[in-house]
Amino acid sequence: MLEQMGMAAKKASYQLAVLSSAKKNQALAVMADTLEANSDTILAANEKDIANAQQAGLSEAMIDRLMLTQSRLASIANDVRHVYRLTDPVGHIIDGSLMDSGLQLQRRRVPLGVVGVIYESRPNVTIDVASLCLKTGNAVILRGGKETVNTNQAMVEVIQLALKKCGLPAAAVQSIDNPDRALINELLKLDRYVDMIIPRGGAALHKLCKENSTIPVIIGGIGVCHTFVDECADFDKALMIIENAKTQRPSTCNTLETLLVHRAIASTFLPKLAEKMHSCGVTLHASPEAMMYLSGGEVKVVQVNDEEYDNEWLSLDLNVVVVEGLDEAIEHIRLHGSAHSDAILTRSLNNADRFVNEVDSAAVYVNASTRFTDGGQFGLGAEVAVSTQKLHARGPMGLEALTTYKWIGFGDDLIRR
Amino acid sequence: MLEQMGMAAKKASYQLAVLSSAKKNQALAVMADTLEANSDTILAANEKDIANAQQAGLSEAMIDRLMLTQSRLASIANDVRHVYRLTDPVGHIIDGSLMDSGLQLQRRRVPLGVVGVIYESRPNVTIDVASLCLKTGNAVILRGGKETVNTNQAMVEVIQLALKKCGLPAAAVQSIDNPDRALINELLKLDRYVDMIIPRGGAALHKLCKENSTIPVIIGGIGVCHTFVDECADFDKALMIIENAKTQRPSTCNTLETLLVHRAIASTFLPKLAEKMHSCGVTLHASPEAMMYLSGGEVKVVQVNDEEYDNEWLSLDLNVVVVEGLDEAIEHIRLHGSAHSDAILTRSLNNADRFVNEVDSAAVYVNASTRFTDGGQFGLGAEVAVSTQKLHARGPMGLEALTTYKWIGFGDDLIRR
Numbered sequence: 001m002l003e004q005m006g007m008a009a010k011k012a013s014y015q016l017a018v019l020s021s022a023k024k025n026q027a028l029a030v031m032a033d034t035l036e037a038n039s040d041t042i043l044a045a046n047e048k049d050i051a052n053a054q055q056a057g058l059s060e061a062m063i064d065r066l067m068l069t070q071s072r073l074a075s076i077a078n079d080v081r082h083v084y085r086l087t088d089p090v091g092h093i094i095d096g097s098l099m100d101s102g103l104q105l106q107r108r109r110v111p112l113g114v115v116g117v118i119y120e121s122r123p124n125v126t127i128d129v130a131s132l133c134l135k136t137g138n139a140v141i142l143r144g145g146k147e148t149v150n151t152n153q154a155m156v157e158v159i160q161l162a163l164k165k166c167g168l169p170a171a172a173v174q175s176i177d178n179p180d181r182a183l184i185n186e187l188l189k190l191d192r193y194v195d196m197i198i199p200r201g202g203a204a205l206h207k208l209c210k211e212n213s214t215i216p217v218i219i220g221g222i223g224v225c226h227t228f229v230d231e232c233a234d235f236d237k238a239l240m241i242i243e244n245a246k247t248q249r250p251s252t253c254n255t256l257e258t259l260l261v262h263r264a265i266a267s268t269f270l271p272k273l274a275e276k277m278h279s280c281g282v283t284l285h286a287s288p289e290a291m292m293y294l295s296g297g298e299v300k301v302v303q304v305n306d307e308e309y310d311n312e313w314l315s316l317d318l319n320v321v322v323v324e325g326l327d328e329a330i331e332h333i334r335l336h337g338s339a340h341s342d343a344i345l346t347r348s349l350n351n352a353d354r355f356v357n358e359v360d361s362a363a364v365y366v367n368a369s370t371r372f373t374d375g376g377q378f379g380l381g382a383e384v385a386v387s388t389q390k391l392h393a394r395g396p397m398g399l400e401a402l403t404t405y406k407w408i409g410f411g412d413d414l415i416r417r
Numbered sequence: 418m419l420e421q422m423g424m425a426a427k428k429a430s431y432q433l434a435v436l437s438s439a440k441k442n443q444a445l446a447v448m449a450d451t452l453e454a455n456s457d458t459i460l461a462a463n464e465k466d467i468a469n470a471q472q473a474g475l476s477e478a479m480i481d482r483l484m485l486t487q488s489r490l491a492s493i494a495n496d497v498r499h500v501y502r503l504t505d506p507v508g509h510i511i512d513g514s515l516m517d518s519g520l521q522l523q524r525r526r527v528p529l530g531v532v533g534v535i536y537e538s539r540p541n542v543t544i545d546v547a548s549l550c551l552k553t554g555n556a557v558i559l560r561g562g563k564e565t566v567n568t569n570q571a572m573v574e575v576i577q578l579a580l581k582k583c584g585l586p587a588a589a590v591q592s593i594d595n596p597d598r599a600l601i602n603e604l605l606k607l608d609r610y611v612d613m614i615i616p617r618g619g620a621a622l623h624k625l626c627k628e629n630s631t632i633p634v635i636i637g638g639i640g641v642c643h644t645f646v647d648e649c650a651d652f653d654k655a656l657m658i659i660e661n662a663k664t665q666r667p668s669t670c671n672t673l674e675t676l677l678v679h680r681a682i683a684s685t686f687l688p689k690l691a692e693k694m695h696s697c698g699v700t701l702h703a704s705p706e707a708m709m710y711l712s713g714g715e716v717k718v719v720q721v722n723d724e725e726y727d728n729e730w731l732s733l734d735l736n737v738v739v740v741e742g743l744d745e746a747i748e749h750i751r752l753h754g755s756a757h758s759d760a761i762l763t764r765s766l767n768n769a770d771r772f773v774n775e776v777d778s779a780a781v782y783v784n785a786s787t788r789f790t791d792g793g794q795f796g797l798g799a800e801v802a803v804s805t806q807k808l809h810a811r812g813p814m815g816l817e818a819l820t821t822y823k824w825i826g827f828g829d830d831l832i833r834r
Contacts, residue, residue: 014751018774099796103789112807113777191627195807210608214627216634216808237830244832334431356825357435360530368828372520377833378824379516390529390612390821391633392808404807407795408773411785413654415661416794 002186005141006193008171009114013139015169017111021088027166028131032080034162035127035155039073045154046123053147065121066148076127083131086381089400090137101417104410109403111137112195116187116215119200120145126155129198130173132382136402139172141194143187146179153177188213195404196392198385203312218397220362220387223253223340224312225370228329228355230346231264237367238269238345239276245343245369247280251314253386254341254363254373258309258319260329266322267293273320274299282316289322309336326351330358337361339388341370362388362395419603422558423610425588426531430556432586434528438505441552444583448548449497451579452572456490462571463540470564482538483565493544500548503798506817507554518834521827526820528554529612533604533632536617537562543572546615547590549799553819556589558611560604563596570594605630612821613809615802620729635814637779637804640670640757641729642787645746645772647763648681654784655686655762656693662760662786664697668731670803671758671780671790675726675736677746683739684710690737691716699733706739726753743768747775754778756805758787779805779812 016024035042046068053063068076089109096106115138119125126144133140144152152175160170176183188197191214198218199209209217227245229238245256261269270293277284278299285304286294294301304319309332311319323329326344333342343365344355352366363373373395375383380398387393393401433441452459463485470480485493506526513523532555536542543561550557561569569592577587593600605614608631615635616626626634644662646655662673678686687710694701695716702721703711711718721736726749728736740746743761750759760782761772769783780790790812792800797815804810810818 014775014777017777097796099794101789101794103785103794105795110777210631216806234830241830241832248833352827358431360431360434360527361823363824363826365826365828368520368826368831369833371833372518372826372828372831373824377516377518377520378522379514389633394821395824404811406778407780407790407812409780409782409785409789410769411782411789413651413658414785414789415658416665416786416788 002176002183002190005174005176006114006190009139009141009174010193012169012171013111013113016134016137016139016172017113019137021090023166024088024135024137025084027134027163027168028080028084030165031131031134031159031162032077032084034158034165035077035080036074038158038161039070042073042151042154042158043068043070045150046148048150049148058147062121066123066151068123068151072124076124079124080127080131083135083382086135086399088135089403094405102412102414106408107405108408109400110406112402112404114139114141114194115402116141116143116190116194116197117200118143118184118187118197118205118209120202120205121147123148123151123155125200126152126175127159129384130156130159132384132399132402134172136399138402140174141187142173142175143184144175149177149179184208185212188215191215200385216392218385218387218392219389220385221253222312222338222388223255223386224257224310224336224338225254225341226258226260226333226337227256227343227345227370228260228323228326229262229265229269230326230344230348230351231262232347233265233345234347235269235272239272241343241345241367241369242273243276243280245371246282246318247316248369248371250316252371253312254370255314256318256370257311257313258321258332258336260321260323260332261290263322263324266290270294270320271297274301277318280316282318285317285319287321290320294320312338326354330355333359333361340386341365341373343368343370362386419593419600419607422591422593423531423607426556426558426591427610429586429588430528430530433551433554433556433589434530436554438507440583441505441554442501444551444580444585445497445501445548447582448551448576448579449494449501451575451582452494452497452544453491455575455578456487459490459568459571459575460485460487462567463565465567466565475564479538479564483540483568485540485568489541493541496541497544497548500552500799503552503816505552506820511822519829519831523825524822525825526817527823529819529821531556531558531611532819533558533560533607533611533614534617535560535601535604535614535622535626537619537622538564540565540568540572542617543569543592544576546801547573547576549801549816549819551589553816555819557591558604559590559592560601561592566594566596601625602629605632608632617802633809635802635804635809636806637757637802638670639729639755639805640672640803641674641727641753641755642671642758643675643677643750643754644673644760644762644787645677645740645743646679646682646686647743647761647765647768648679649764650682650762651764652686652689656689658760658762658784658786659690660693660697662788663699663735664733665786665788667733669788670729671787672731673735673787674728674730675738675749675753677738677740677749678707680739680741683707687711687737688714691718694735697733699735702734702736704738707737711737729755743771747772750776750778757803758782758790760785760787779803
């Protein structure tokens with residue numbers, strides 16, 4: 001079955017690859033309208049998923065993630081209209097030259113072909129990914145979470161309806177509705193048809209893909225983010241940035257998880273930190289040395305254990321570690337970070353420079369919150385995923401990350417000498 | 418042991434990443450000189466490999482590939498001096514902007530970190546890869562073929578000597594000398610330390626890497642290249658291009674393997690092709706329809722079987738197929754090509770355009786030989802590999818393909834609103 005799906009997707013991708021931006025945008029507009037026109041069907045399917053989730057005893061928070069409402073659906077349709085307005089990277093000539101041989105050479109941006117996306121629960125991802133792939137002329141095979149199987153199926157049917165209305169192949173957007181997990185493994189081996197796999201989920205999903213895929217995988221989304229408070233940092237501003245990085249939206253991957261504090265300011269800075277974190281409801285996980293300056297006040301503080309340095313808390317929890325200085329801070333980040341986002345708070349140009357050069361993460365910051373790592377904040381217009389690997393795309397991935405390039409050589413009956 | 422090697426390489430990569438271009442170039446110069454100064458040691462080690470190869474009954478051609486001479490070694494040292502003169506891509510600011518949030522954002526090119534290269538026989542690859550990695554600030558773990566294990570070992574010792582002379586870590590260039598193939602599998606799982614795997618070898622090696630690596634792999638090097646002769650092609654020029662593409666250097670991956678000929682010209686063009694190919698010593702593997710016009714003359718022609726359409730001949734053999742027209746030619750290339758290099762010979766602008774847009778290969782040509790797909794011909798200065806996959810780099814990979822980028826954000830104590 002998956003073989004069929006892959007073949008159909010590949011075939012559809014050939015059609016999509018030669019569409020004009022105008023044609024793709026028209027399809028996006030029709031997709032948004034068709035989603036709204038069929039909201040009753042989609043909401044009815046979502047109700048089934050919600051009922052199943054309640055029966056299965058899922059948490060309120062989880063159920064809220066799954067749930068669609070008329071207004072959430074309208075906002076999803078509007079997201080599609082936002083994608084409509086982005087610039088299509090396909091067809092862009094990256095560079096070109098008349099070579100000494102006489103060859104007129106250019107590199108042109110083209111779609112990847114077929115993208116496989118494996119994700120969990122949130123049903124908006126279905127529409128989001130489908131619209132970004134359509135915009136860039138890629139076919140997509142979706143594999144959503146089993147909790148939203150009815151919603152996803154209904155959504156994909158509506159998308160396919162929109163595609164057909166525009167004379168485009170329905171196989172441009174397909175989904176694997178069978179919840180059998182073995183199908184994920186099958187999808188990961190479809191290298192004959194699928195050009196890239198994007199897992200959007202937790203560490204276990206990324207590990208599964210990394211270990212089993214014969215298709216290139218974009219690893220990312222896991223953020224064990226650090227901020228190092230240097231000895232010459234401005235305390236008030238540091239506290240403001242730490243509060244923002246930790247508490248603005250704790251469940252996101254760019255949230256601060258471990259604070260590294262220079263020993264020289266530990267005794268003066270940490271009591272202020274304790275006070276601030278108490279006011280934000282943050283629980284501190286302190287190294288033995290940090291504990292000396294954090295305990296005794298009102299803030300909730302526990303001893304950190306070594307494994308917790310690798311934790312992506314995604315909650316109002318923060319590791320606090322006293323370090324000897326910049327070298328030890330960099331060392332700690334190399335050992336425990338996930339190469340996502342790390343920041344230094346300092347007045348020293350020299351230390352800022354060293355941090356930026358020596359910390360090997362997708363995003364490094366000087367005197368700014370790690371929360372900035374985001375496609376929207378980086379001006380990419382959209383975010384396909386956040387990559388923490390180094391090939392193809394690093395950090396927030398915009399539309400360009402859904403493309404590759406092709407070398408095109410024109411000759412006047414040219415042979416190689 | 419490999420774990421140790423990986424750890425050491427990662428540690429070395431941190432040092433390499435912050436080196437100036439001047440320092441890296443100095444090391445390259447020392448490397449070239451040290452290679453020449455130690456040529457006796459290297460040639461003695463090579464003699465051992467040659468003796469073993471002769472004892473094992475390897476072919477003359479194979480033994481010639483393994484063999485080093487004083488002059489070959491001098492030319493290898495000069496290749497290192499050539500790398501010296503290339504532009505270092507590291508540190509280049511790709512783009513940057515002052516965002517509305519106040520964040521000063523830039524994307525800076527940085528080394529990948531640690532590269533693993535698995536290759537076969539040719540000992541020049543050892544120096545080639547080491548110099549390209551050093552130039553771009555990457556550490557490298559080499560795994561050469563067992564036929565040149567003594568030569569590679571001697572070469573790596575000399576490189577490490579040069580590195581030490583320059584105060585650089587010897588672990589920047591390491592090789593796995595144990596010929597046990599299980600170590601390749603171990604290397605492919607070292608994702609904690611190694612950032613990219615480049616296999617340089619045949620289809621079996623690429624398959625092994627694709628199926629077993631948890632590290633991103635650059636798939637490529639296999640070229641089942643096509644040329645389509647359109648009905649309006651100029652016969653003489655077409656024959657000239659075909660001769661070049663097939664015979665200039667048949668053992669290379671950009672060599673023409675299958676010729677597709679428009680039915681409308683089959684009866685007039687194919688007899689001329691037969692004559693030309695006979696004069697070049699090429700054996701034709703003809704489809705039944707092509708056979709009608711190719712047989713009877715002096716050229717050696719046999720019936721092609723379907724599996725041979727997927728052959729990378731790498732010899733003076735050429736498949737010849739008559740097709741209905743452009744659509745069937747594109748169809749054939751999609752089915753049997755390896756997405757490496759494909760060409761159309763035509764006077765029709767419309768058909769040239771369609772071919773360029775619809776053939777999904779790393780390089781597509783109009784009225785030019787497929788032999789142009791090459792880092793040197795494309796002005797890249799060096800060629801790390803030729804990628805036939807779509808992520809990260811496509812087609813000939815220059816120095817840039819050994820780098821990634823890092824997002825750097827400067828804030829004036831900036832938080833996300």
